[in-house]
Amino acid sequence: AAAAGGCPVSPRASAFDPFGAEYQADPPAAVRWSRDEEPVFYSPSLGYWVVTRYDDVKAVFRDNITFSPSIALEKITPVSAEATATLERYGYAMNRTLVNEDEPEHMPRRRLLMDPFTPQRLVHHEPMVRRLAREYVDRFVDAGKADLVDEMLWEVPLTVALHFLGVPEEDMATLRKYSIAHTVNTWGRPSPEEQVTVAENVGKFWQYAGTVLDKLRKDPSGHGWIPYSIRAQREHPEVITDSYLHSIMMAGIVAAHETTANAAANAIKLLLENREVWEEICADPGLIPHAVEECLRHSGSVAAWRRLVTRDTTVGGVPVPRGAKLLIVNSSANRDERHFDNADEVDIRRDNATDHLTFGYGSHQCMGKNLARMELQVFLEELTRRLPHLELVPDQEFTYVPNTSFRGPEHLWVQWDPAANPERADP
Numbered sequence: 001a002a003a004a005g006g007c008p009v010s011p012r013a014s015a016f017d018p019f020g021a022e023y024q025a026d027p028p029a030a031v032r033w034s035r036d037e038e039p040v041f042y043s044p045s046l047g048y049w050v051v052t053r054y055d056d057v058k059a060v061f062r063d064n065i066t067f068s069p070s071i072a073l074e075k076i077t078p079v080s081a082e083a084t085a086t087l088e089r090y091g092y093a094m095n096r097t098l099v100n101e102d103e104p105e106h107m108p109r110r111r112l113l114m115d116p117f118t119p120q121r122l123v124h125h126e127p128m129v130r131r132l133a134r135e136y137v138d139r140f141v142d143a144g145k146a147d148l149v150d151e152m153l154w155e156v157p158l159t160v161a162l163h164f165l166g167v168p169e170e171d172m173a174t175l176r177k178y179s180i181a182h183t184v185n186t187w188g189r190p191s192p193e194e195q196v197t198v199a200e201n202v203g204k205f206w207q208y209a210g211t212v213l214d215k216l217r218k219d220p221s222g223h224g225w226i227p228y229s230i231r232a233q234r235e236h237p238e239v240i241t242d243s244y245l246h247s248i249m250m251a252g253i254v255a256a257h258e259t260t261a262n263a264a265a266n267a268i269k270l271l272l273e274n275r276e277v278w279e280e281i282c283a284d285p286g287l288i289p290h291a292v293e294e295c296l297r298h299s300g301s302v303a304a305w306r307r308l309v310t311r312d313t314t315v316g317g318v319p320v321p322r323g324a325k326l327l328i329v330n331s332s333a334n335r336d337e338r339h340f341d342n343a344d345e346v347d348i349r350r351d352n353a354t355d356h357l358t359f360g361y362g363s364h365q366c367m368g369k370n371l372a373r374m375e376l377q378v379f380l381e382e383l384t385r386r387l388p389h390l391e392l393v394p395d396q397e398f399t400y401v402p403n404t405s406f407r408g409p410e411h412l413w414v415q416w417d418p419a420a421n422p423e424r425a426d427p
């Protein structure tokens with residue numbers, strides 16, 4: 001075995017490849033050996049310590065001083081000089097946002113910006129989410145076959161995010177165009193050419209986000225997180241700076257979009273693979289909130305997250321040095337038998353499903369979690385009501401963008417008999 005920082009690396013640890021087929025197909029299954037035998041290990045190929053058990057992952061999330069979130073959005077593959085130059089040309093200056101900010105700066109900002117995410121405020125957005133979900137289902141409900149990702153699940157959460165942020169309608173189309181997948185660029189192994197293409201889009205996205213922000217500044221009286229943040233800036237200019245507003249204008253869209261699109265695709269796939277559960281929620285839609293939570297636990301869309309160790313410490317009894325980088329595999333924690341009985345099974349009546357760590361935990365826990373939950377509930381309500389006889393197209397191969405963290409099938413083909421649509425019988 002090789003040695004890293006004086007720690008022996010087991011053969012399995014040195015073979016660990018989060019870009020390989022096994023991890024892509026099922027991250028928690030790919031690290032089951034680790035949960036059972038070596039719950040904290042160093043991966044030489046990645047240069048990260050990997051943490052896979054529930055208690056350890058939660059302990060790392062809980063202490064954001066020892067385990068700094070500053071590397072959460074760092075490119076896991078070093079950026080090429082050409083891509084860096086491209087970003088510079090656009091004056092790209094994405095700063096720390098909330099998710100990768102250390103204390104003492106983080107908490108005062110989080111508190112000031114939280115109100116639009118509270119359940120009372122989110123009630124206001126539900127009719128918009130439902131209207132969008134219905135419009136998209138209308139388009140394919142009589143077709144008998146659809147790729148739910150391409151025809152609904154990619155676009156609806158993006159549009160919801162733009163509404164939530166308060167982007168003016170006339171700017172949505174342009175922002176939608178730039179909201180390309182950031183997954184491979186942040187958490188994957190992009191080729192140098194891919195890096196430059198993404199950098200072009202990121203640069204344009206950044207500039208356009210600035211234009212929209214300037215427009216909103218002229219009249220920040222409207223609904224939405226960004227107008228709200230502009231108003232908060234007037235009271236606390238030292239906490240909410242200009243560059244900060246520009247950064248959250250762009251990062252907010254990314255945070256809300258791909259995570260939710262992937263979570264929805266994972267959930268529908270999982271429920272259709274467990275037909276009896278799908279039929280149960282069709283018969284009793286009151287179970288949908290539980291089903292959403294169990295899907296987020298079993299097949300969440302954020303498979304792993306990152307932290308930087310700021311002082312010599314231990315994780316699960318294993319010494320890790322200051323400066324070490326951690327890959328905390330929250331999807332593995334969510335399938336840890338030590339915390340969840342029959343963890344691989346889908347059980348919508350499980351009493352501790354909400355203990356899952358798909359939204360992280362502690363002071364950085366996802367601010368958008370209730371918006372995401374509401375979207376997933378509305379999608380399931382609309383699909384189970386209008387297409388209860390939906391089924392997966394058999395024998396399709398599901399593909400995933402190779403990366404450590406964002407997870408959802410690129411396509412989700414479903415089929416049904418349109419003549420059997422309930423709305424034909426009961427218009």
Ligand code: HEM
Pocket residue numbers: 061069098099100110161164252255256257259260263300301302305358359360361362363364365366367368369371372
């Ligand atoms: C943070 C997951 C949807 C906004 C996070 C974190 C995770 C996450 C893992 C980091 C947590 C930590 O470090 O402890 C998800 C998943 C989603 C989702 C799985 C969908 C199923 C959303 C949506 C929004 C959003 C819809 C916004 C509208 C944020 C923000 C943070 C965050 C602002 C930073 C919070 C902070 O650092 O204080 N999310 N997210 N997320 N998320 Fe989400």
